[in-house]
Amino acid sequence: MSAPAVTLEAVAPAAAAAPRAAQSRAGRMVWRSRAVRLLSVLAAVGVWQFLTADHIRLWVRFDTLPTVTQIARAFRHQLGTDTYYLDLGQSLIRILTGFGLAAALGVIAGVALGRSRWIADTVGPLTELARPIPAIAIVPVAILLFPDDEAGIVFITFLAAFFPVMVATRHAVRALPTIWEESVRTQGGTRFDVLWRVVLPGSLPGVFGGLSTGIGVAWICVVSAEMISGRLGVGYRTWQAYTIVDYPGVFVGIITIGVLGYTTSAAVEFLGRRVTHWLPRGAEAGK
Structure with a gap:
């Protein structure tokens, strides 16, 4: 022994x-x-x-x-001004407002289109007709619709992020195995139980894929809208630097946009990993 x-x-x-x-x-x-x-x-x-x-x-x-040293000097000068931080804050307010609205309404619309045949038949064709239109092409319409430029830029940002989120959510909902819903039904679950316990958790990976794509597209459109009709913001300041032949200033704006886009995309992906930590792929990715 x-x-x-x-x-x-x-x-x-x-x-x-x-x-x-x-x-x-x-x-x-x-x-x-x-x-x-x-x-x-x-x-x-x-x-x-x-x-x-x-x-x-x-x-x-x-x-x-411009050389790297010229850009670095321009960047150091910009960091010492209040205008740089004012533009930074204005762009962040626009992107967070438009993207936040797109995230909420895009998920709701995607779930509705994926779960309801009636909504898919009535609203689905309209979304498919509007989806291929670039959001930046709606700038003239936004100028006519909204009384001020600020609301128009937020609307363009919302529109840019809405469709990637909506489409990704719709596909994720439709791809869920039917056996999951049947299991809840056989245990006496209601439609709300199916939505809360099956549809929303099961579609989260697809939803965050759409959110990650949407935040990138939103930055493209908010910067473009600021260049066209904005009075503040990183995009507006970058275009203004180009008009006065301040090429180091142009690259300061480009680098700032890249850092902001990377940071917000990383934040969305980090949140997605935290929310879907129970997935096997989450454990594999950490290895």
């Missing part, structure tokens, strides 16, 4: 060390991935500086573009 006890005592430390070793490997992989990403950005910056500082002309005329 003593031999099995000795064997278990020998195996137990190794079994306990296995998860620690796996966590250590995962940690090293994460840091290695972050280092590679940082190096890729630094390499791109170095190539940009080389091409612009040495006035390289290949198929593209890099000698007409």
Whole structure:
């Protein structure tokens, strides 16, 4: 009887060390991935500086573009002004308002179109006709519809994000296995139970896919709308810098837009991972 006890005592430390070793490997992989990403950005910056500082002309005329050092000086100057933060806040208010409305109404519309045949037959054709129209093409209509430019820009932002969210939600709802709903029904569940316990949780991965796409499209359209009819905002300031031939200022605006877009998209994806942490793919992605 003593031999099995000795064997278990020998195996137990190794079994306990296995998860620690796996966590250590995962940690090293994460840091290695972050280092590679940082190096890729630094390499791109170095190539940009080389091409612009040495006035390289290949198929593209890099000698007409500002260098990294010129952009950095312009960025440092902008960070010391109140106007930069005012534009930043105005663009964020517009994007969060329009995207928030699109997220709420897009999910509601997607669930309704995916669950109701009557709504799909009556409202579905209208959404399919409107969906291919670029939101930025609605700028003249928004100017006519709304009494001020601010409401029009928010409307354009909402429209840009609404359709990706709605379509992704509709497809996610329609792709749910019918056996899930039948299981709730057989246990005496109501239509509300099916919606709350099956439709909404089951469609969350698709919903957040639509939200991730929608926030990117919303940034494209809010910046374009600010350039056309805005009086404040990152897009407006970027276009103004171009009109006065301030090319370093143009790239300050471009970099700011990129950072804002990356940050908001990362926030949406982070929230999606947290909400859908119970999915197997969430566990696999962390490995």
